[in-house]
Amino acid sequence: MGAFLDKPKTEKHNSHGEGNGLRYGLSSMQGWRVEMEDAHTAVLGLQAPGMTDWSFFAVYDGHAGSRVATYCSKHLLEHIITASVSTGGKQGLQVGSDGCSTDTQALPPPAVGAVKAGIRTGFLRIDEHMRSFSDLRNGMDRSGSTAVCFSTLDHKPCNPRERERIQNAGGSVMIQRVNGSLAVSRALGDYDYKCVDGKGPTEQLVSPEPEVYVMVRAPEQDQFIILACDGIWDVMSNEELCEFVKSRLEVCDDLERVCNEVVDTCLHKGSRDNMSIVLVCLPNAPKVSEEAVRREAEVNKYLEARVEEMLSRPREDAFPDLVTVMRNLASDSGMPPLPPGGGLASKRSVIEAVYNRLNPYKEEDGVNTLYKYAPLCVDLLQKIHV
Template sequence: MSWFSALRSNGQQTTSARQHYEDEQYQEEIVAQFYLPYPKLECECSDYHDDIRLSAGVASVQGWRVNQEDAHICDLEFDSDNQLALFAIFDGHNGPEIARYAAKQLPQLIKNNSCYKKKDYGKALEEVFMQFDSSLLNNSVNNELIKISHQHELCYGRIKRRQTSPLLAMVTGSTAVVALLCKQNGQLHVANIGDSRCVIYVKNKTRPMTLDHKPTDMKELKRIEMAGSRVINGRINSGLNLSRAFGDYMLKANGSLGQKEQALIAWPDITVSNEKIRHNDFIVLACDGIWNSMNEKEACSVVRKYIKRNMKPSKICQEMIRRCISPVRPIDGQNGGDNMTCIVVKFEKDLS
């Protein structure tokens, strides 16, 4: 090899090495926007009991994410007069505000709803979801969201966002899975938008109560395209990988279309279960941080195993999280790298 050839070859290797280094640095900058160097594994957990019919537990972990954007409701005494319990998980994105605001506001909105007072619970949940979503652009609500931002920063530090706007509901959002349970007969109404899920285990069978709302689903894709948007790499306009959520009003800005016709909507699917409940049957609600790592049958298998060992529901939730969280720092989209929140509701006796 001539000296010129050797010099050129060495230069190519140097350029290649430099490019590789620069690529790694760029990837590290991107990953650092969304993931911590080490996971925050401190678990917020609680257990709840009513008289003798129900016990429930919740566990929530920030994990690898730079923000904790999950919120939840676990209220066994939601409506004592009608023997109703309320459970919900809200998984925020691009900020925690709407998830936390939903956990705060939805219980009273449900109780105030005229259909709820008539015991038309499915219709009530539909109306409440749309009412809540419509309120998010009000100035007074935006001020409440800003307060939540400040409270969050005091606990968790600065919120990192992909997009910013003076109106937070333009660029932040949240999934929602809400379960209204009659403690007298076990009737369950579930409303869902996004990819958090609810599953009920009855008669030794796993019954999913929700379906994920993804932009690539044919029904969702058709609506998105009719609204003038595109689905690129499974995301609406290369951004959000959900087709239904609260907030995200940049995807609800087609003035010629109604609330249910936008690229992104808050209209929920409603599923009802009237199964006969037996002792040690249970319900699981969880955000996609759990479901990205295990399916409904696997989750119910874990819960059954530890119910047989008389483990507290919150401890079962912690075990679910332990099995799902990634042992190494993830890259964007890798399973086990998201916030994780799980609720387990256990029936302590047969219901008539």
């Protein structure tokens, strides 16, 4: 759902940080959507009693507007911290009236169970708090947002557990949507779906209750964590994205750049949604490899030479557009191995740089050839998984 632009907005928002034994980078792009509805949070070292060794990362995928996603990106963490500290206080933590302590290092960390309960309570509290906002309460703004803060399962209306709750609240699941409209069954906001009399907040058509998982770390095996929105997952599977990120970390240690490559690749694979990704690297993350850098340079050199060859040969017909160039490269049997999970789409910037340098024609409206023929190109790139 949602309207699209004539050409994508490709400007990116980037950030990065390092601390607590972690490094992170993030990238977000509006893409083809008429509005940027994604938001994110990345905090290293929580300013709360005993939690300076904790970090928090989240991606919020908004729908029907950006209001809820934006507010949650700024305030969900404080609700979680307050709830976690309150629960921990029962175990002996001394907390000030503002929910924080001036000496956070001296206090013991809250138990994992307290934080787990705090996350659930924090979600429920911020959802109830936003309900008081006049624009959300009176229906002038009908926005909502999903939230991924670590490992999750998709909350789809057709899942048996979700369908049962929806039907118990008097709703139905049609075309895999709540009442034939909303594609997610749990979200923050979306108050049009949370007004069934006699039902609690977690029993409504759409529930704000998160599923919280505790995963035991395996330091020798754990490499990185990826949090992303549907604009990424629509065109890359878990396995494809992990393989692609791993291959990029072996040739570049700039996490912002790695995230930018993911976003660009997803755009060229045909994603029509907003795109956001947060990449958190653990101490055992892949390191830059001289061999991988060498292979990367060879692939780029090969692509540059092939495009130059295609565009420089004498011809009687019209100068080929970029779609034709991509199609010819896709059928090239001599192509060296491309980045796993990314394929030819991940090399579009290399290909386009040569194409633009040798193209004697200029688009009067400034629309890139690849975007001018977007429907054809999207269909093509979705078939390219070299």
